[in-house]
Every structure is written in C-alpha cells, then in structure tokens.
Amino acid sequence: MTEPRTPEAAESVLPGGVPDRVLVRAPGKVNLALHVGPLGADGYHELATVFLALDLVDDVLAERAESVSVHLTGEVRDDVPLDESNLAHRAATLLRDRSGITEGVRLTITKRIPVAGGMGGGSADAAAALLACDALWGLDTPWDELLALAAELGADVPFALTGGAALGRDRGDRLEAVPASGSFHLVLVPSEDGISTPKCYRALDLLRQEGALPDPELPLAVADGLLAALAEGDAGALAAELTNDLEAAALVLRPDLADTIRAGAFAGAIGGVVSGSGPTIALLTGSREAAEEVAKTLRAEGRAALVASGPARGAHIVNDHELDSDGGPR
Numbered sequence: 542m543t544e545p546r547t548p549e550a551a552e553s554v555l556p557g558g559v560p561d562r563v564l565v566r567a568p569g570k571v572n573l574a575l576h577v578g579p580l581g582a583d584g585y586h587e588l589a590t591v592f593l594a595l596d597l598v599d600d601v602l603a604e605r606a607e608s609v610s611v612h613l614t615g616e617v618r619d620d621v622p623l624d625e626s627n628l629a630h631r632a633a634t635l636l637r638d639r640s641g642i643t644e645g646v647r648l649t650i651t652k653r654i655p656v657a658g659g660m661g662g663g664s665a666d667a668a669a670a671l672l673a674c675d676a677l678w679g680l681d682t683p684w685d686e687l688l689a690l691a692a693e694l695g696a697d698v699p700f701a702l703t704g705g706a707a708l709g710r711d712r713g714d715r716l717e718a719v720p721a722s723g724s725f726h727l728v729l730v731p732s733e734d735g736i737s738t739p740k741c742y743r744a745l746d747l748l749r750q751e752g753a754l755p756d757p758e759l760p761l762a763v764a765d766g767l768l769a770a771l772a773e774g775d776a777g778a779l780a781a782e783l784t785n786d787l788e789a790a791a792l793v794l795r796p797d798l799a800d801t802i803r804a805g806a807f808a809g810a811i812g813g814v815v816s817g818s819g820p821t822i823a824l825l826t827g828s829r830e831a832a833e834e835v836a837k838t839l840r841a842e843g844r845a846a847l848v849a850s851g852p853a854r855g856a857h858i859v860n861d862h863e864l865d866s867d868g869g870p871r
C-alpha cells in the first residue's frame with residue numbers, strides 16, 4: 542500500500558499571485574467496509590474502514606471579504622446551517638486563526654451531496670473550504686498540516702481532501718491509499734430525513750450492550766478479498782464484500798431502509814449497503830449503464846436515485862473551463 546497522494550491542487554496554487562476567487566470541488570464518499578470497534582474514552586470509536594470517493598461532489602467558491610460568511614446556491618434549505626456551525630465556516634475560521642491572519646472570506650456552497658446522508662457532505666465542504674481559503678489567502682500550507690486541520694474538523698474530512706480509495710484507521714482519519722483499478726458504479730438512494738451520526742454510533746453501542754449484536758472482533762481488520770476486488774476492478778467480487786457495522790444500527794433507526802436495499806437488488810444492483818451512518822443506501826452495479834438502468838427503475842417506483850462513480854479525486858481547485866453550462870462537473 543502507498544501513502545495517499547498529494548493532489549496537484551495543493552501544490553499548484555493559482556499562478557500570478559493571490560487570486561480574488563477560488564473554486565474548489567470535493568467528493569462525497571461511501572464506506573465499502575466499515576468495521577467499528579468499542580467506544581473510546583474520547584467519545585470516538587476505533588475504525589477500520591475503506592473509503593471510496595465519488596464523482597458526486599459539492600463545490601465551494603471562496604471570495605475575498607472582510608469577515609467569514611457562508612451562503613448556498615440554489616433554493617433555500619433549512620437542513621444546512623449558514624452560521625458559524627457550518628463545517629465550511631469552521632474550516633475557514635480554523636485555518637485563519639492558525640495562520641494568524643485577519644482576513645475574511647465569502648464562501649458559497651453548491652450542494653449536491655445528500656445532507657446528513659452518511660456520505661460525508663459537510664466533510665467535503667470543510668475540505669473544500671480549507672483548500673480554497675489556503676489558495677485565496679496565499680498561505681501555501683503544507684499538505685500534512687492541512688490534513689491535521691482536516692482531522693480536527695471531523696473524522697471524514699481528511700479523506701475528502703485526499704479522495705481516491707483509502708483505508709481509514711483510528712477515528713477513520715489516519716489514511717493509507719489503497720490501489721483501485723478502473724471505476725466502480727453506484728446508485729445512491731437518499732432519504733428525506735437524515736440520521737445523526739452520533740445517534741447511529743450510540744444505537745450500535747446499545748445493540749452490542751444488549752447482546753443483540755456480538756462485540757467487535759479485535760483487532761479490527763478489512764477483508765483481503767475486498768482490497769483484492771478493489772485492486773482488480775472486480776465489481777462482482779466487491780459486491781460480495783460490502784459490509785458496514787453501522788448498518789444494523791441504521792436499520793433499527795430506520796427499518797424501511799431494508800426495503801430500499803431489497804428494491805435495489807430487484808432493480809438489478811449486484812450489492813447494497815447502508816452508506817456510513819445512513820440513511821443513504823449505496824447500491825453497486827457492474828457498469829455506468831447498469832447503474833443508470835437501476836436508477837431509472839427505482840425512480841419509476843417513486844424513489845430518489847443518484848448515479849455516481851468512483852474513485853474520484855479529492856478536493857481540488859476547479860478552473861472555469863472545467864464547468865458545464867450549469868456550473869456542474871463536466
């Protein structure tokens with residue numbers, strides 16, 4: 542296994558001095574495997590997880606301003622806070638305070654990743670804001686320092702910076718890149734109502750305390766078969782290896798999710814699993830065309846369905862010519 546690669550964006554801050562505005566794109570993720578250890582004294586669980594970054598992305602535009610503020614493009618929504626609790630706001634403030642500068646930034650988020658969906662959407666925005674502010678303010682922060690700031694913001698934030706496919710240990714924030722061949726194609730079925738991440742971890746602890754689930758097998762380990770399937774680009778083998786310890790907890794909180802996984806199988810998906818802490822269901826297919834077909838079938842049944850592929854790049858600066866006419870990824 543190799544160290545996570547440093548994205549070009551982290552090294553190639555815009556030429557010609559300090560820019561007026563910087564646009565950064567960051568990926569949502571699924572956990573192909575998520576093994577959860579016991580609750581630690583710090584309130585976190587030890588993890589062994591395999592992340593896959595997806596081309597389902599959020600964009601964060603950073604523009605010069607006197608103070609830090611967060612805005613959203615598109616319709617008004619009440620599930621994303623715009624105050625200092627927004628993860629992008631926290632990221633900008635953390636970087637500013639640690640750098641000892643007094644500048645502000647106007648952050649505008651284009652949200653595509655389902656909110657509170659277990660796909661690391663807020664984490665993507667935090668990673669994007671870190672990278673965008675670093676370039677806007679001309680800080681050129683070393684990559685390792687950006688990763689450390691990311692880990693302070695949340696367990697999923699470092700992976701949103703690195704992207705690709707990676708093994709996550711400790712809180713899920715100690716990353717090792719893992720090889721992946723070709724692309725894997727998924728259908729994501731989001732839910733209207735999110736699941737709170739801490740609530741899902743608590744539900745798992747409770748199931749284990751009650752004896753409804755066995756204690757985790759220690760040391761936590763990711764199956765060799767899963768890593769081999771990833772490395773070989775073998776979607777069929779990967780489908781058989783999908784696993785998530787939080788799935789049982791998410792199903793207690795949202796029993797209807799079992800129907801969604803079943804509906805995915807009927808529609809032609811070769812594997813299905815709760816994404817992270819849920820409630821988004823990640824369905825694996827054998828090709829982009831197959832994913833489009835599965836999504837079409839699910840939509841005809843009245844379910845929401847998004848098609849996405851991975852591995853995708855981590856947070857990176859986007860130039861205008863890389864955007865389509867709607868401002869979305871080309």
Ligand SMILES: C[C@](O)(CO)[C@H](O)COP(=O)(O)OP(=O)(O)OC[C@H]1O[C@@H](n2ccc(N)nc2=O)[C@H](O)[C@@H]1O
Nearest residue numbers: 584585586588695696697698712713738739742817818
């Ligand atoms: C479920 C996953 O998405 C899988 O990748 C992550 O573990 C969650 O990552 P995240 O949302 O970035 O998590 P954080 O914002 O750091 O933590 C939110 C809460 O989730 C719980 N948490 C998170 C990560 C972890 N390894 N153990 C935990 O118990 C803790 O209660 C924590 O207070």
Ligand SMILES: Nc1ncnc2c1ncn2[C@@H]1O[C@H](COP(=O)(O)OP(=O)(O)OP(=O)(O)O)[C@@H](O)[C@H]1O
Nearest residue numbers: 627628656657658659660661662663664666697738
């Ligand atoms: N930029 C942001 N985007 C979305 N939610 C945010 C953001 N900043 C703060 N939040 C808050 O964080 C909560 C969790 O949002 P998020 O979309 O990150 O969940 P998630 O994808 O389930 O997280 P994870 O998979 O990392 O556990 C939201 O309910 C919202 O109140």
